[in-house]
Amino acid sequence: MSNVALQMLLWILGHCIAQGSRFMPSVRSQITRTLTFELSAGDRVARHWVFDGQLRRAATYSGHAAAPDCALHIRSSWQALTTLSSPRTVDKIVRGLHDGTVELQGSAFVLLWFYGLTRKFVKIGRASGPHRRIPDPYIDHDDAACGAETIVIEPAVVRLDPAWTAAWKARTTLSMVRAATDEPMLEP
Structure with a gap:
């Protein structure tokens, strides 16, 4: 009985992922690598998914x-x-990996990625986001709150102060800044 139920669950899940890869942008955006994922149980039940990173499609067999x-x-x-x-x-x-009742061949990151992909179709478990309302100080400013009552906004600085030698020395180590200003860059 459990073999038939598991085969049915994997068939539904497989076809949801395959159809989702065709019509759901959120699923297509997750399929970035070409790989094959297999899930099997016991001696009788096995299903595998083939993900095509170039076409961003999934197929199940x-x-x-x-x-x-x-x-x-x-x-x-x-x-x-x-x-x-x-x-x-x-x-x-x-727990099954520690007990020896579950075997994983390949990367655990791929397994977690596949798990996240399945949860796009079968929403089992905790919903994303906080369970309770965000506290008011995060939403509205409270003038009576202790701490700095005003936020000082200083004007933007176009150039560093020449007297600030530590900042100029730190700036020389930033590759992004040096490349943008055509300064010679150090070899890595």
């Missing part, structure tokens, strides 16, 4: 990939189902 760049294998389909549908997915994967 059932079964194992020939040579995935990143592969996540979870020991049982029930554990995979509970892990993927949990609001604490990352915690459960890390």
Whole structure:
């Protein structure tokens, strides 16, 4: 039963990502590298995604990939189902990595990137942003607050004061400033 449920979840997730890569700019902007990600559980369930960084598209296929760049294998389909549908997915994967029930081949950063991509379609877990109202001092200025009551705005300075030798010495180390003014630059 858990095999069928997990296959269905991965099929839906796979096709959401594939369709999202065609029609959602927020998903297309995330696909910047060409790579293959595989997620498998037990002996029966496996699905992989092929991301094309040049076209910014994703495709999904059932079964194992020939040579995935990143592969996540979870020991049982029930554990995979509970892990993927949990609001604490990352915690459960890390715990499984320590327990030996989860195997990761490839970069953990790719895994976290894929996790973030899945959360664009399945909003499980904490919503982004603060849970409570931002305090008033951050929104409006309070004249009765202790501290500097006024903010001094000084006029912009076009050139450094020639007497300020420490600033001139620090300026010579800034490559951006020297390149913009056609000054000779030090070799790295």
